[in-house]
Amino acid sequence: MTKTGQTLVKKAIILGIFLHLAAYAVFAQLNASERRTLKTANSYFDNEQFAEALPLFLKIDSLVNDYQVTYRIGACYLNTKYEKLKALPYLEYLIKNMSLEVPLIVYNDLGTLYHYSYRFDEAIEQFRKYLEESKKDSYARVTDQEYARRMITVCENAIEITTKPFNAEIDILSSSINTMESEFCPMITADEQTLVYMRTIGLGTAMNQETHIMISHKNEVGDWQSPKKLTVDVADKYLDQSILLAGLSPDGQTLFLNIGIGANQDIYEATISNDIITDLKKLNKTINTTYYEGRVSMTSDGTELYFVSDRPGGFGGTDIYKATRNRRGDWDEAVNLGATINTAYNENSPFLHPDNVSLFFSSEGHKTIGGNDIFKSRLTNREWTIPENMGFLNSPKDDLYFVMNANGQVGYFSTSKNNVFDKHNIFKVNLKDPIPLTLLKGTILSGIPPKPMGADIKVYDKETGQQVKYVYNPDPETGKYLMIFPPAKNYNIVISSNDFLPQLINVYIPYQTYFYELYQEIILQPITLEDKMVGEQITVNNTFYDLYKTSEADSILISENLPKQPRYYDHLLELIENIIQTTDTLRINYRNVQINKEKENEGINSLLNLIEEAIETTNPVTLSILDANARQKDHIKNTHFYTDGDKSQSTQMQVIGADTFYTAAPIISQSSKSEPEQRKALSSTPIEKEEINFKISEHKDRRYVHRHTIYFKLNEAKFDPKYEQELLEICKLLIDNQTLGAEIYGFTDALGGEKHNLSLSRKRAQNVLRFFMDNSVAFQKLIVKGLGEVNEQAATSGNDKWRKVEINVFELNVE
Amino acid sequence: MIKTKTCCRFILLTFSLLLSAQVLFAQYSEYEIKAAYIFNFAKFIDWPDESLQSDTLVLAIYKYDPFGIIIDKTMQGRKAQGKNWKIVRINTIEDIAQCHVLFISNLGTFETMKLLEKTKNKPVLTIGDEIIGFCEMGGVINFTPQFSAHQFEINNEVALSRRISISPKLLTLAKIIANSEDEF
Numbered sequence: 001m002t003k004t005g006q007t008l009v010k011k012a013i014i015l016g017i018f019l020h021l022a023a024y025a026v027f028a029q030l031n032a033s034e035r036r037t038l039k040t041a042n043s044y045f046d047n048e049q050f051a052e053a054l055p056l057f058l059k060i061d062s063l064v065n066d067y068q069v070t071y072r073i074g075a076c077y078l079n080t081k082y083e084k085l086k087a088l089p090y091l092e093y094l095i096k097n098m099s100l101e102v103p104l105i106v107y108n109d110l111g112t113l114y115h116y117s118y119r120f121d122e123a124i125e126q127f128r129k130y131l132e133e134s135k136k137d138s139y140a141r142v143t144d145q146e147y148a149r150r151m152i153t154v155c156e157n158a159i160e161i162t163t164k165p166f167n168a169e170i171d172i173l174s175s176s177i178n179t180m181e182s183e184f185c186p187m188i189t190a191d192e193q194t195l196v197y198m199r200t201i202g203l204g205t206a207m208n209q210e211t212h213i214m215i216s217h218k219n220e221v222g223d224w225q226s227p228k229k230l231t232v233d234v235a236d237k238y239l240d241q242s243i244l245l246a247g248l249s250p251d252g253q254t255l256f257l258n259i260g261i262g263a264n265q266d267i268y269e270a271t272i273s274n275d276i277i278t279d280l281k282k283l284n285k286t287i288n289t290t291y292y293e294g295r296v297s298m299t300s301d302g303t304e305l306y307f308v309s310d311r312p313g314g315f316g317g318t319d320i321y322k323a324t325r326n327r328r329g330d331w332d333e334a335v336n337l338g339a340t341i342n343t344a345y346n347e348n349s350p351f352l353h354p355d356n357v358s359l360f361f362s363s364e365g366h367k368t369i370g371g372n373d374i375f376k377s378r379l380t381n382r383e384w385t386i387p388e389n390m391g392f393l394n395s396p397k398d399d400l401y402f403v404m405n406a407n408g409q410v411g412y413f414s415t416s417k418n419n420v421f422d423k424h425n426i427f428k429v430n431l432k433d434p435i436p437l438t439l440l441k442g443t444i445l446s447g448i449p450p451k452p453m454g455a456d457i458k459v460y461d462k463e464t465g466q467q468v469k470y471v472y473n474p475d476p477e478t479g480k481y482l483m484i485f486p487p488a489k490n491y492n493i494v495i496s497s498n499d500f501l502p503q504l505i506n507v508y509i510p511y512q513t514y515f516y517e518l519y520q521e522i523i524l525q526p527i528t529l530e531d532k533m534v535g536e537q538i539t540v541n542n543t544f545y546d547l548y549k550t551s552e553a554d555s556i557l558i559s560e561n562l563p564k565q566p567r568y569y570d571h572l573l574e575l576i577e578n579i580i581q582t583t584d585t586l587r588i589n590y591r592n593v594q595i596n597k598e599k600e601n602e603g604i605n606s607l608l609n610l611i612e613e614a615i616e617t618t619n620p621v622t623l624s625i626l627d628a629n630a631r632q633k634d635h636i637k638n639t640h641f642y643t644d645g646d647k648s649q650s651t652q653m654q655v656i657g658a659d660t661f662y663t664a665a666p667i668i669s670q671s672s673k674s675e676p677e678q679r680k681a682l683s684s685t686p687i688e689k690e691e692i693n694f695k696i697s698e699h700k701d702r703r704y705v706h707r708h709t710i711y712f713k714l715n716e717a718k719f720d721p722k723y724e725q726e727l728l729e730i731c732k733l734l735i736d737n738q739t740l741g742a743e744i745y746g747f748t749d750a751l752g753g754e755k756h757n758l759s760l761s762r763k764r765a766q767n768v769l770r771f772f773m774d775n776s777v778a779f780q781k782l783i784v785k786g787l788g789e790v791n792e793q794a795a796t797s798g799n800d801k802w803r804k805v806e807i808n809v810f811e812l813n814v815e
Numbered sequence: 816m817i818k819t820k821t822c823c824r825f826i827l828l829t830f831s832l833l834l835s836a837q838v839l840f841a842q843y844s845e846y847e848i849k850a851a852y853i854f855n856f857a858k859f860i861d862w863p864d865e866s867l868q869s870d871t872l873v874l875a876i877y878k879y880d881p882f883g884i885i886i887d888k889t890m891q892g893r894k895a896q897g898k899n900w901k902i903v904r905i906n907t908i909e910d911i912a913q914c915h916v917l918f919i920s921n922l923g924t925f926e927t928m929k930l931l932e933k934t935k936n937k938p939v940l941t942i943g944d945e946i947i948g949f950c951e952m953g954g955v956i957n958f959t960p961q962f963s964a965h966q967f968e969i970n971n972e973v974a975l976s977r978r979i980s981i982s983p984k985l986l987t988l989a990k991i992i993a994n995s996e997d998e999f
Contacts, residue, residue, distance in 0.1 A: 601892075604847075604851070604888060604889055607843060607847065607848070607851045608851050608854055608855065608889070608893070610851075611848075611851050611852060611854075611855045612855050612858060614988075615855060615858075615859055615982075615984050615985055615988060616984065618984050618987045618988055620965075620988055623966050623988065624966070626843070626848060627848070627961055627962070627963075627966050628961075628962065629843070630843055630844065630845050630848050630961060731925065732923070732925040732926070735923070735924045735925040735928070736923035736924050736925050736926075776925070776928055
């Protein structure tokens, strides 16, 4: 737009010199000081000092009526940054009274202003007039004619696109994010819990402009908290260069920056830690050239990088390129996305949705309705579809930086629409098409009480055995990780850490047509006996957020599990509808819908009343439906004991793809709200198998987990009470773990008769047995033997160490 | 500009309608429901008079707390037995002394047994959170896993020994567990 403004001015200058003669007519109407004012104004104008010229012209305009002064006021306004539209009445006046004194380009400029203010029909009219009139004018420039032709198409696009109905809600973000300054370039994590954006301070003022990178997190109720400024921890060499936000990985662990001087921007990757951007790394030379490299978007599996560059060999202006990660983890040669995406105009701000097939980008070409518009294209059969204008999002001005969360429901973008100073604000748009993806969010905790833990996570596609290249390691401070999976795939997740056995978790992601979120909490806890680690327990808690549960699913649950009682059922559905309408338990993760306290209370009240009424009327159907609809936590627990306390001997070999792992027994985790039968199958882990017969187990099947010995006084069958605490700990271990059994073997020294010794050893073992049984250990778990005196020890050493009971805790290898 | 504004308003309206339609499929979470059950249990259960001297009904959560803030929100400002609720989170058996309801979740069998033994014959309504064999070990009410035929099980013999009387309505809805004959 400024370009045409400038051409107009240039023409005006040429014309102005020519018209100085004609200006005498104006001069005649003014007094001496006013003439001086006009002279100064004209000289400012000729020097392109429009801001200074404008007030002077306005003053003259109030005194005399002159086309040239009117025209110059229009031209001055057109050259302001924020008041272009004020030129409208002046240009309209000129067109109405068109004369030879007014340059033809006025048609184009008025058309441009009409386009700006959504008056597309009128704009087309003006551009057509220009084309018509300029045919007669041998001075008319080809570029201006081209501009008029292009703008006619753009306005036609705009008429078509802006009249299309759409179902979406656009909201401006709260005042903590949007201030009087300019906020733009929003980037979100796939789970929409973190927002990173830029804020430019001092736009539209005489102050020095400064751009900051800001970060905000969502609080419990889904509101953005007040943002913090991210400081960039860089070496001094970047100090005089501009540092801009370029991209954010879907899990929020990697931040991309543009650093450079002027048009020579390069892409860097970095991490955020404690509101400081650190670990800056410049991407390699296949990405960064001597030309401009700008905005970045990375696929959710980290294998592809989409970015903007104006390097030679493109289709014109800035184009979108793609680089693929090679086996060494570095980026291979970047490829232009091709003519379907890139045009002769500028393409910018690519955003690849976490589904890895939907690309959003902005372009000044394609079917734009003016300036940069946001477009969407999908990758089908390795081809990009023809970009579609995002319609309602776009304005005749520049629309850039569109991003979307993983479920495809919420997008963020910034626009200067309706802002006089061209200051951007960040908007949020609620869309309606869910995208069928699974968002797996989780935390790894360890110890008692559980604390966040750093770990190394590897993810394998189960079918192909290929490792998913992206690094999913949790944030060591929070223990949090985030993965995004397409439907109908199975994965193996291997978690390794320093203190525990490597764990293998199978994740099954079934086919589904809707989006859902799985929250996984992995807790690793040591099992200790006398301060020695004898085993470990892994608990996997899955919580499903199944947003798009269909009514069919409900009917299945009801028909399978409930006695048919239509009388109750109607009433109940009504009741449930009522409750559900007053509450939305998913608000925390899904929408910014703010539920006020009253509403929340209403939800609780409905639930309480529902249950009370069900009990009052002894109505099991209500309770069953409530139960079937509950968003459930899924607990899966595995306990691993080390063989003789030795961790390294306690693993199973797993071959995944080309890698071999030694891990603890695998855990199966279903990442969907499964059908009832499946759920039942899951909840009965092999550990719950009833009554393992320890007594008839063969010796070779026993894997010893822990050995413990207590000693006795001479000829004494009772053990010293000081051992009680230790024995109690063993009891606890045996009771809490159904796969564990224990051998209790009694011994004596060589003193005294053999027969007496045998019976004494039995008594010793039995005393321990009694203690175990008194403490609720099932006797089926215990194998008790008196072994009497042991021959070979006779003369060797002191007798006291043979007056003992050995307790050997073992685990049966149950297959 | 005016045109777009009215347009936005219209969209806002249609969207809010759609939103309410979507919300229909939202669900309660497991622990919201469990909290609501606990609240209602108190309405259908009578404690002996001497344990109802104080003006609050005390719910103790032992060690592991799966509710978080949910339980506080559920109980806050609502009365059962004409009393306000008081929620305490405790870590040792010794702290149990004066509570009416004791909620136990994610606890090993051994510790559960010790805990139940410690409160034996006291008028404490012990509620287990899907603990295997909870009622058999001497617990009063145990929640069952999702999709079970009954949502909770009750050992009424234990309740009686603790001088807690449970409404027949509640008993009708529960799976009844009897004390096992065999102490082994």
